[in-house]
């Protein structure tokens with residue numbers, strides 16, 4: 001069960017966030033704010049305490065707090081984002097993490113290692129880490145050394161096409177994964193029950209489990225139905241503005 005969630009208000013410059021899909025247009029700031037507020041309400045409905053951080057105009061992508069830290073039951077890891085324009089975002093998260101974790105259990109990924117939280121998927125005591133354009137070999141190495149001190153296992157997963165690991169695969173508890181594209185047949189996930197997300201709804205592979213409910217992006221009916229049929233309560237949240245800059249439901253929060 002999660003008790004806490006950290007989120008950060010999208011800044012005015014959110015429309016300048018990094019995107020691999022410029023054809024979708026730029027996010028509309030006011031709409032992004034409304035969608036973000038609805039996201040917070042959906043999280044509150046899952047029984048978590050939400051800590052809301054102020055917007056930071058210096059970093060267009062800074063609402064995607066998931067990438068700057070990895071939070072576990074026993075430790076927190078401040079990452080070192082591989083995207084140059086996002087690297088400085090970590091300084092904003094350190095004081096907040098310090099409110100929840102003793103300094104002795106706050107760890108750091110250090111250059112030349114890079115790692116972004118979107119590449120880290122927690123499944124019980126196992127953490128899968130995507131080797132991506134944002135997370136390098138050294139990053140996975142440092143992360144493995146850190147997490148092993150706290151009794152966790154780390155399994156690297158080389159990525160082929162997606163931005164982050166959780167762009168295409170997400171753990172929703174009960175030994176169940178949402179998988180799409182390159183992750184459907186990956187051997188490393190062969191022991192899990194899988195809900196296969198069709199390519200036409202690939203964006204919706206990024207859902208989050210929060211205390212027995214699953215937040216699903218609005219507008220992906222096949223995915224919502226599959227998750228419901230698997231026995232979960234589905235909560236729809238519109239993330240259309242964040243999608244325009246490659247952001248999804250998981251990217252917008254740290255859950256612990």
Ligand code: CIR
Nearest residue numbers: 018064118164245246247251
């Ligand atoms: C980026 O490219 O870094 C942002 N525009 C999107 C970050 C998405 N974060 C995530 O998947 N964890």
